[in-house]
Amino acid sequence: MTETSVSDRRKGAAALEKGHPAAPDSIAPAPDAGGARGGPSFADEGAPDGASGAAEPGAGVEGAEAIRPDGAKDAGAAAAPAEPVGDALEVPGEDGAGERFFTVGAEAVGLRLDVAVSRALEVSRAQVKKWIEAGRVTVDGRAARPAERLSGGEAIRVRPPAPRPARPRPNALSLRIVYEDAVLAVVDKPPGMSVHPSPGHDDDTLVNALLYHLKALSGIGGELRPGIVHRLDKDTSGLLVVAKTDRAHLALAAQLQARTMKRTYTAVVCGVPAEEVGLIDLPIGRHPVDRKRMAVVPNGRPARTRYRVVRRFRRHSIVEASLETGRTHQIRVHFAAIGHPLVGDPVYGRCRFGAMSRQALHATRLGFRHPETGAWLEFTSPLPPDLTALIDALSKNEA
Template identity: 50%
Template sequence: MNENQHQVINEEAGSRIDKLMADLQENLSRSQVQAWIKDGHLTVNGKGIKSNYKVQEGDYIAWEVPEPEEIELVAEDIPLEIVYEDEDVVVVNKPKGMVVHPSPGHPSGTLVNALLHHCTDLSGINGEVRPGIVHRIDKDTSGLLMVAKNDMAHQSLAEQLQAKSIDRKYLALVHGEIHHEVGTIEAPIGRDLKDRQKMGVVDNGRDAVTHFRVLELFDGFTLVECQLETGRTHQIRVHMHYIKHPIVGDPKYGQRKTYDIEGQALHARTLGFLHPRTGEWLEFVAEPPKVFEDTLTYLRQRS
């Protein structure tokens, strides 16, 4: 088992331990934290606590990540918003809060579980636990994902990703006002040197390039369209934090005082690629979820 530690800071004091841990750890649910507490894998100041314990400033949280369990893939009847489907590909508008593929912290309820119920033919290139998955978006990021239904399609889409020819544009609401129309963030991303649970801009990281365009200015906030040239873990979230315009609602890289919109205000709005079989250019657009739209409406009225 791997042991991890975290010392509670002032802004975190008063939070329930299970909620705080779920906010600190990507792809970790409150129910999983509660199970760790019950099984003795998580302690505060060296002692066992209950799931409703409210942390205090200076508390030392220590937890051990149990060895990975065998994950049994089960088809689950979970509603999916299918934007496009044919014999080779499926384009899905993933809702905020849904994990893409099963993991020890999320053995079920994922996009893969839903896809297995929707269609029996998915590519096997990415292994048993990630059938059809060519690329991912974070649990609390909504929007468009392409899924391969066979290995031919998977290989073609993966090659397009590698060649940076796939068009991926995201809507992001960020803190602060950006007073220039366009910009490019070119900064390498790797594991954060101070917090291994996070990514960050580091000298020995992998190349990462994000282009952005300002769509709308508000009082204290900016709506931007981000276009990915590379696809590093948490890339847009890390890059916007790096230029001191963190994404609204981001529990990992954002400001402590922000709008509570059930995760970060980040939505994969546009997805374009060449069809693996026909070579035809396909492009899809999905508008952001209601909580995102409602926040924009409020900011427009306030401004």
């Protein structure tokens, strides 16, 4: 069987490669790793060639912007010390944060509102802009715009949001722990659960649940991401490995970087791919216009996704996808790029079917070497109810 490689279409390139070998099916008990619980698949043989790849740690930091007194951006320049724009008075706020009041002085006449507040309170202009857009900043008692110019004498009221907790709180959330021993755990994340806290979302994440259910987590990922070795999108369900010690975290991260950790996903896509087995080899980077989205771009980072069509319907298909790299939204971006977006994906496709309200993507299989014993561990996760219902509906309507 041949495998079609989809490369940058602007170059008109295509490659043919041999099929990707599957993971070992043989299972044997591994040495006890500190009192394991759960029923994983173990094999002390070598990990399969071409096992899935790295969610590479770290991301480039965009260049800092200095703000000129007129509010314009001066990229790459150092920001000169700013003159004060008025004395701020702090009083207790309604939501627990201190409310700030100040009157615009002569030195701030002509400044943009977001620039003036940023200088007065010594917080970033980007943060102030969010506050203004959320209605947390008023000028003379009325709502305002970030770009509004000040004429002097205005009374400005600022209601910053309550500060985030320094460390995530344990939450008593339901969590399926597939396997656990002294140094790691494998969990089955439900759809709709973020992996770690983010601004405005401090609770009800996987990290909050892990802090409640597990006695220890590695600290390498930082206070907001304890134990997190790799991630899934909020609305992607399935398997994740979590480190309980720093040593295990480093070993698991090394496997991701070396692309020896196997991660296989089940997805339902729109349309029917022409080839039964294929390789999507397209670079991924930030969308040139919408910076919250990813896209296939010429100067993006290398990204490779192997896939196999598991079942064909008239207008949809079930595919199994394996990552060779770990770019943000990789599977979703890649399948959209070849004309087969995931069913229900609200960002990269407009393909809807039935009641599916999220991207139809589930992390079905996870395999890696145990960081202490060296044994090959492999786990599988059944499809969640919404994906099962979607496939049942397709079976009835498009058989």
